[in-house]
Amino acid sequence: xxxxxxxxxxxxxxxxxxxxxxxxxxEVEQGEFMGxxxxxxxxxxxxxxxxxxxLAPDAGRVSVLGAPPARARGALGYVPQFATFRxxxxxxxxxxxxxxxxxxxxxxxxxxxxDRALARRAMEETGVAELRARPIETLxxxxxxxxxIARALAGEPRILxxxxxxxxxxxxxxxxxxxxxKTLNARMTIVVVSHDIGFISPYVTRVACLNRTLLCHTAxxxxxxxxQRLYGAPVHMxxxxxxxxxxxxx
Amino acid sequence: xxxxxxxxxREAFLQHALIGGLLASLGCGVVGTYVVAKRISFVAGGVAHxxxxxxxxxxxLGASPLAGALAAALVAAxxxxxxxxxxxxxxxxxxxxxxxxGMAVGVLFISRTPGYNADLMSYLFGNILMVSRADLYVMxxxxxxxxxxxxxxxxxxxxxxxxxxxARVRGVRVEFFHLLLLCLVALTVVVLIQVVGLILVLxxxxxxxxxxxxxRARLVPIMALAIVLGMAFTGGGLALSYAPDLPAGATIxxxxxxxxLFSLGARRLLSWHKTRRTRT
Numbered sequence: 081x082x083x084x085x086x087x088x089x090x091x092x093x094x095x096x097x098x099x100x101x102x103x104x105x106x107e108v109e110q111g112e113f114m115g116x117x118x119x120x121x122x123x124x125x126x127x128x129x130x131x132x133x134x135l136a137p138d139a140g141r142v143s144v145l146g147a148p149p150a151r152a153r154g155a156l157g158y159v160p161q162f163a164t165f166r167x168x169x170x171x172x173x174x175x176x177x178x179x180x181x182x183x184x185x186x187x188x189x190x191x192x193x194x195d196r197a198l199a200r201r202a203m204e205e206t207g208v209a210e211l212r213a214r215p216i217e218t219l220x221x222x223x224x225x226x227x228x229i230a231r232a233l234a235g236e237p238r239i240l241x242x243x244x245x246x247x248x249x250x251x252x253x254x255x256x257x258x259x260x261x262k263t264l265n266a267r268m269t270i271v272v273v274s275h276d277i278g279f280i281s282p283y284v285t286r287v288a289c290l291n292r293t294l295l296c297h298t299a300x301x302x303x304x305x306x307x308q309r310l311y312g313a314p315v316h317m318x319x320x321x322x323x324x325x326x327x328x329x330x
Numbered sequence: 331x332x333x334x335x336x337x338x339x340r341e342a343f344l345q346h347a348l349i350g351g352l353l354a355s356l357g358c359g360v361v362g363t364y365v366v367a368k369r370i371s372f373v374a375g376g377v378a379h380x381x382x383x384x385x386x387x388x389x390x391l392g393a394s395p396l397a398g399a400l401a402a403a404l405v406a407a408x409x410x411x412x413x414x415x416x417x418x419x420x421x422x423x424x425x426x427x428x429x430x431x432g433m434a435v436g437v438l439f440i441s442r443t444p445g446y447n448a449d450l451m452s453y454l455f456g457n458i459l460m461v462s463r464a465d466l467y468v469m470x471x472x473x474x475x476x477x478x479x480x481x482x483x484x485x486x487x488x489x490x491x492x493x494x495x496x497a498r499v500r501g502v503r504v505e506f507f508h509l510l511l512l513c514l515v516a517l518t519v520v521v522l523i524q525v526v527g528l529i530l531v532l533x534x535x536x537x538x539x540x541x542x543x544x545x546r547a548r549l550v551p552i553m554a555l556a557i558v559l560g561m562a563f564t565g566g567g568l569a570l571s572y573a574p575d576l577p578a579g580a581t582i583x584x585x586x587x588x589x590x591l592f593s594l595g596a597r598r599l600l601s602w603h604k605t606r607r608t609r610t
Contacts, residue, residue: 132499158499165493170367170547179489183501188482215547235500 222253351564380432
């Protein structure tokens with residue numbers, strides 16, 4: 081393994097005095113497919129937003145690809161939680177996917193042919209190319225999720241971060257999306273936030289469990305006992321493992 | 331109606347009025363589309379009404395009311411935008427306060443200005459027949475600025491209106507473009523005030539784009555259709571109001587409002603008809 085692509089050291093964050101994350105340390109290695117699980121309100125989305133540079137931690141240090149998060153944004157692909165925007169906004173699938181080129185394309189006027197080619201490739205890869213002219217309002221939940229993944233891929237990310245990509249969609253579509261992520265994992269690091277620990281465990285290479293104050297990570301399959309611990313038991317019962325490779329500078 | 335076209339061919343004031351209406355339609359089509367898509371009509375209303383404060387002060391000082399309107403609109407847009415970014419939860423209270431306080435300042439200054447206060451009504455309800463050649467140049471310039479900025483930054487405006495969080499992740503300066511968009515709303519409001527006055531501005535800013543959005547699914551086609559509709563409403567309203575000597579601004583707004591309701595009703599009826607047919 082090479083140097084970790086995401087490093088969080090003793091990160092804490094509070095919303096107006098209400099702690100969301102306390103003393104969280106985590107490293108994500110290149111090429112990993114990490115599942116970030118935990119109960120609702122456990123700080124999963126907050127952690128993702130800190131890695132994206134949308135929130136600054138109150139304490140601790142964050143680095144993404146060896147730089148502060150805001151400077152690594154060009155290498156990050158972000159798939160937000162379902163419906164952070166209005167579904168009836170007048171925009172087509174292709175226009176939505178092209179937004180993934182922002183920051184990589186020219187600032188003034190429209191997109192270049194190169195941007196359109198990358199957007200088309202991303203749509204083909206996620207199986208939404210034939211929907212390109214459709215308004216997003218007319219898409220099913222599974223189709224919209226694929227469009228959002230295509231939008232993230234259009235920016236040619238090295239790390240793909242997904243926040244609950246399969247909330248509100250049916251099981252069949254959920255399986256399809258995780259199969260797609262598994263394919264993408266061959267060329268990029270993936271971190272996926274989910275509250276569905278049982279579903280994601282066959283896909284991911286490692287699971288990090290987050291419930292505000294603590295973090296456990298393991299490559300072994302998640303047992304029922306562990307789920308019990310994460311969601312229902314006191315803090316001290318949960319095993320804390322640091323997955324740092326020996327010999328690497330910390 | 332023939333009287334309208336006859337006079338239009340002869341009289342400069344009516345030609346100015348018509349050109350003014352067409353120029354206003356450009357701004358309201360382009361910027362109104364963002365107002366409708368981003369659902370910020372209340373923000374636009376706050377900007378429009380607080381403009382009276384600037385006009386009143388300019389009037390009192392003997393300066394150009396148009397310049398006062400422009401300054402007040404930009405200041406109001408920046409205050410509202412800043413409030414939206416800092417204290418999002420209080421946004422609507424602060425807009426309402428700015429709305430009323432702006433008007434109160436305007437009324438006070440106008441009442442303290444010596445002389446006859448006939449202009450107050452035309453600020454409030456517009457007087458398209460009084461549009462001068464110089465006004466037309468100012469309107470054309472403001473339109474040009476708005477269209478140029480939208481053309482340059484169409485990608486960023488779409489991103490910021492549609493999904494600001496994603497835009498931020500992609501490195502777009504969301505705050506800057508949010509404020510820039512509100513400044514464009516301010517410019518457009520000032521252009522429209524010439525035609526329909528500050529009370530009726532909101533309708534002309536939103537109705538053409540709202541109607542267009544029922545028939546088109548992308549921003550640029552909505553803008554194009556909204557411009558055509560705006561031109562039809564201002565031109566049509568002007569023509570309809572001329573012979574019976576009705577206030578042009580009010581006639582334009584009623585024409586737009588009626589069309590909007592009719593279009594909404596027709597679409598409801600159509601979709602109801604479709605679902606009935608598929609059921610049987």
